[in-house]
Amino acid sequence: MGTITTSDLKKGLCILFRETPHIVVDKTFVSPGKGSAFFRTKLKNLKTGNVLEFTFKSGEKLEEVPLEVRELQYLYQDGTNLYFLNPQTYEQLSLEKEMAGDFLKLMKEGETYQVYILENQAIALRPPLKVFLKVVRAEPGAKGNTVTGATKEVEVETGYKLQTPLFIKEGDTIAINVESGQYVERVQG
Amino acid sequence: MENSWKNIKENPNLRQIFEKRARIIAAIREFFVQENFLEVETPTLVPSPDPSPFNEVFKIEGKNLYLIPSPEFSLKKLLAAGLKNIYQITKAYRDWQEDDPLHLSEFTILEWYRTGADYTDLMVDCENLVNFIFKKTKNTLCPPKKTKINFQGKEIDLTPPWTRISCKEAFKKYANVSLDEFLELKNAREICRTKGYQVNKKNSWEELYHQVFLNEVEPKLPQDKPLILYDYPAPLAALSQIKKTNPKYAERFEFYIGGLELGNGYSELTDFQEQEKRLKEDIKIRRLKGMKVFDYDHEFIEALRSGLPKTAGIAVGVDRLVMLFTNISNIHEVAPLCQ
Numbered sequence: 001m002g003t004i005t006t007s008d009l010k011k012g013l014c015i016l017f018r019e020t021p022h023i024v025v026d027k028t029f030v031s032p033g034k035g036s037a038f039f040r041t042k043l044k045n046l047k048t049g050n051v052l053e054f055t056f057k058s059g060e061k062l063e064e065v066p067l068e069v070r071e072l073q074y075l076y077q078d079g080t081n082l083y084f085l086n087p088q089t090y091e092q093l094s095l096e097k098e099m100a101g102d103f104l105k106l107m108k109e110g111e112t113y114q115v116y117i118l119e120n121q122a123i124a125l126r127p128p129l130k131v132f133l134k135v136v137r138a139e140p141g142a143k144g145n146t147v148t149g150a151t152k153e154v155e156v157e158t159g160y161k162l163q164t165p166l167f168i169k170e171g172d173t174i175a176i177n178v179e180s181g182q183y184v185e186r187v188q189g
Numbered sequence: 190m191e192n193s194w195k196n197i198k199e200n201p202n203l204r205q206i207f208e209k210r211a212r213i214i215a216a217i218r219e220f221f222v223q224e225n226f227l228e229v230e231t232p233t234l235v236p237s238p239d240p241s242p243f244n245e246v247f248k249i250e251g252k253n254l255y256l257i258p259s260p261e262f263s264l265k266k267l268l269a270a271g272l273k274n275i276y277q278i279t280k281a282y283r284d285w286q287e288d289d290p291l292h293l294s295e296f297t298i299l300e301w302y303r304t305g306a307d308y309t310d311l312m313v314d315c316e317n318l319v320n321f322i323f324k325k326t327k328n329t330l331c332p333p334k335k336t337k338i339n340f341q342g343k344e345i346d347l348t349p350p351w352t353r354i355s356c357k358e359a360f361k362k363y364a365n366v367s368l369d370e371f372l373e374l375k376n377a378r379e380i381c382r383t384k385g386y387q388v389n390k391k392n393s394w395e396e397l398y399h400q401v402f403l404n405e406v407e408p409k410l411p412q413d414k415p416l417i418l419y420d421y422p423a424p425l426a427a428l429s430q431i432k433k434t435n436p437k438y439a440e441r442f443e444f445y446i447g448g449l450e451l452g453n454g455y456s457e458l459t460d461f462q463e464q465e466k467r468l469k470e471d472i473k474i475r476r477l478k479g480m481k482v483f484d485y486d487h488e489f490i491e492a493l494r495s496g497l498p499k500t501a502g503i504a505v506g507v508d509r510l511v512m513l514f515t516n517i518s519n520i521h522e523v524a525p526l527c528q
Binding site: 018028029030031032033034035036037038040053054055057059060061150151165 | 199200201202241243285286287288289290291292385387391392393395396399400402403404408425427443450453
């Protein structure tokens with residue numbers, strides 16, 4: 001463990017908060033009107049999966065919990081867990097579904113993801129900034145539909161549905177921003 | 190999405206942001222014309238900007254000039270010169286050390302000063318202005334029946350009167366803290382320690398106040414209507430007047446819509462000696478914090494000394510108004526091409 005300060009806080013870092021390891025899932029700089037700098041964080045409790053918000057004064061000291069990140073292949077899910085394979089050791093690791101949070105809807109079997117490991121247990125996912133998924137269902141673009149804006153709904157291979165520009169068609173691969181869940185760009189068509 | 194011209198080209202939806210911004214600014218001007226206000230322009234390059242130690246300023250290389258963090262000092266000089274009921278829409282600049290979704294280094298600010306008025310009159314101005322903008326910018330193809338907007342999944346009824354809550358009431362209700370007691374640094378430290386916050390000797394009273402406010406009060410402020418938080422503790426008076434009836438508090442307010450802080454208004458401080466004292470104090474803090482240091486604006490103090498009429502003034506973030514009316518949560522998305 002090492003001591004860090006709020007300026008070292010970044011997404012994915014694990015800190016000891018109220019004596020329990022928490023992963024920083026979000027960090028934003030906050031500057032109240034006529035006030036000092038603060039850091040508003042979302043912290044995921046690694047024991048319960050609960051996410052809480054806490055705002056630190058700039059300069060507060062924190063304890064970092066060193067975590068290992070491994071590249072694991074996502075195999076399948078059941079009612080409660082996600083199952084991963086370590087392609088180097090063929091060891092299988094499970095992770096509670098809740099720990100994947102919103103990222104679950106963008107996860108594809110067979111893909112490799114970064115997983116946080118603490119004492120040889122998978123404890124959380126480290127989602128990428130964006131994912132590339134194939135469009136499996138898209139209605140043909142409607143012309144002249146300007147009231148609702150020039151977007152339409154499509155479905156990608158994981159079953160997730162989102163709004164894209166009208167030119168997106170079935171079979172296209174699109175990039176999706178993981179945090180917002182929104183369309184970024186067409187990768188190939 | 191990236192803030193580039195290519196994005197605007199590829200995504201015709203983004204043009205709506207420009208259209209909305211233009212309509213909002215046109216509505217602001219129309220509102221103030223109706224209210225008999227005079228639109229003025231003041232410099233954005235000045236030798237002595239507002240020294241508030243909470244905003245770092247940009248300095249022009251090789252010159253003794255800074256980009257304004259707000260047009261407040263110049264506008265007050267115009268009031269001292271005899272202009273009444275004035276407003277300005279201008280670019281202002283603050284050098285933020287970290288990127289965040291609510292601040293731009295270059296932003297658009299609206300300030301207005303109502304002479305003969307106090308902060309309660311400004312609260313009514315805010316209600317009227319926001320409702321006027323709503324009326325002027327609503328979708329004409331399918332106009333909403335009620336004065337309600339949707340912001341980030343929250344439905345907010347803009348109809349006046351808005352919710353008004355004092356800082357003292359808010360601290361009691363949401364953090365179970367007596368602000369009268371908390372005002373003493375010794376008590377503030379004790380209360381924060383009991384609540385489990387980190388407290389050390391270097392922490393200023395303001396930091397302790399804001400840590401409780403940001404963790405326990407602000408997230409719980411009701412959002413079904415716009416909210417006016419008023420009567421700030423005297424140490425956070427900034428450029429506002431201390432209340433005559435209770436010197437522990439200042440005639441300052443901020444208003445929030447859907448959790449978004451949009452404006453900060455005061456019954457303006459007119460006492461030149463008190464103002465000079467606060468400016469010197471700010472510069473002292475700047476020096477301690479290693480921020481840019483410059484002489485304070487002597488002309489501004491001279492203007493106050495000659496006599497500033499009783500005035501109430503407020504700054505409203507125009508980019509944040511655009512966020513509100515376009516339902517966008519990140520300020521960088523409503524100011525394409527800006528830093």
